[in-house]
Amino acid sequence: MPKQDKRIEKYETKKGVRYRFKTYLGTDETGKAIKITRSGFLNYKEAKESFDLLRAKGLNEYVKAKQIKLDDLFQIWFDTYKLQVKESTAEKTRQVYINHLHKYYGNTYVDKIQQASLQKFVSTLPKELVNFRDVTSLLNRIFKLAISLNYISNNPLKNVIIPKKTARKRRDTTQNFYDKNELKSFLNAAQSTNYKYYVYFLLLASTGIRKGEALALTWKDINFSSNYININKTLAYGLHGKYVVQPPKTAHSKRKVPLSKNLKSELLNYQKQDTKNKYLFHTENGDYLRLTKPQQWLKIIYRKNPELKKITIHGFRHTFASILIESNPSIKPTDVQAILGHETVQMTLNIYTHATQKGKEKVLKQINDLDI
CATH class of the missing domain: 1.10.150 (DNA polymerase; domain 1)
Known part of the structure; x- marks a missing residue:
């Protein structure tokens, strides 16, 4: 039987025999002696393995590192x-x-x-x-x-049990869009409230572009001769609350969006009223508007027209896609994905589910109306 290390000591506890050891590793940078004690090992082998590992790692492993908050x-x-x-x-x-x-x-x-x-x-x-x-x-x-950086040796989060689901209810977005008639009612209300508000929401509903993409638009981005809008930037929150103009959300978000006849007509009319500024939507000083402005406009419209169905700003993007899909069944998800600038087609398919369900309801009504 191999000779046992005398530095490994056997001792008695209420639960039976255990093993322990003490060892000296040296001194830290202040001259303080570093002595390590370990106990509670079930057998000599466990204690010896721990002892040898500790000695192998040496002083640097156990000298208290500088702390950081x-x-x-x-x-x-x-x-x-x-x-x-x-x-x-x-x-x-x-x-x-x-x-x-x-x-x-x-x-x-x-x-x-x-x-x-x-x-x-x-x-x-x-x-x-x-x-x-x-x-x-x-x-x-x-x-x-x-x-x-050697501030800790183990990740304290490693064995923490992370809950699988949130207890908070996600906002129901299944009805966060307008059908064609609802959109018409909203736009009429917006136009009677403020022309700038109307143009902004008409732009969202006619193109499906994002809130920040619309606020970042300049007149140079509108190609009236070729009938498209060049989406190449977005207004976003930068560090510490300041605003920045940066590339769109993803690489797919850089795109050319078709310009409809009605939107073209309204934008040309809107441009005549604001010929001095390069931005479509701006402050009195000619700077970019705050990202919260469209939400304020929406609240004003709803306050003056309480009978309107309420949707979010993002709901106008959903509205555009739903009306587009419903208007022509031959339009493919990939076609809509390209216009919306979705990174994956799955994002677009989520909208398709809503639109096709509405189409099924119309078909059912038509069948019922046949009365056969």
Whole structure:
């Protein structure tokens, strides 16, 4: 039988025999002796393996590293991250941190954040957020940096149970669009309220472009001779709340959108009333409007016309697609995808489901009307 290491000591507990050891690793930079004690091993082999591993790793593994608070570590991570993404994406990520991680752990040293605390924190997120995994994903990335910088040796989030579903109900978007008659009623109301409001919402409903894409448009983007609108930029929230004009949401979002006869006529008329500015929609000083402006316009229209069905700004994009699909069954999902600038055809197919269901209801009504 091999000779046992005398530094591994056997001792008795109420639960039976256990093994332990003490060892000296050296001194830290302040001259303090580093002595390590481990106990509770079920057998000599386990204790010896742990002892040998500890000795092999040496002093550097166990000298207390410099501590860092989560706020400071996030800033280190964010300074690199923001160079790799669009400014609007960086700001959304920064807001996730500020709103959900800063207030809980921002002033806490990373090595003091424990699994039990994280489990409690993570378990509350689904009650507050639909996209709660954005928070856990961000925290995980910060912890990975902490490991690479030797602030911690293990990721405390690794064994935390992440809930599968949110407890918050997602907004029902199945009816977040107008049919042709509803759209006509809305546009009439918008026109009687304010001509600029009318042109803006007519533009959204006639092209399916996004809110920020519309607010970023210049007159040079409108090709009246070839009847198309060139979508090549969008207005978005930049870092710390400032506005930026950047490329559209995805590579597919750079596109040419057909210009209908009616929209062309209204835009030409609108241009005559505003010949001095390069932007279609702007402030009195000629700057870009705030992204919240269209929502304010929508609220004004609905307040003055309470009988109207209420949809969101994004609902006008859905409205355009639904009316387009319903008007011609031969139009393919890929055709609509190209106009909307969807990154995947699945996004477009989600709209098709609504539109084709409405078509089925019309067919059923026609069959009933045959009375046979």
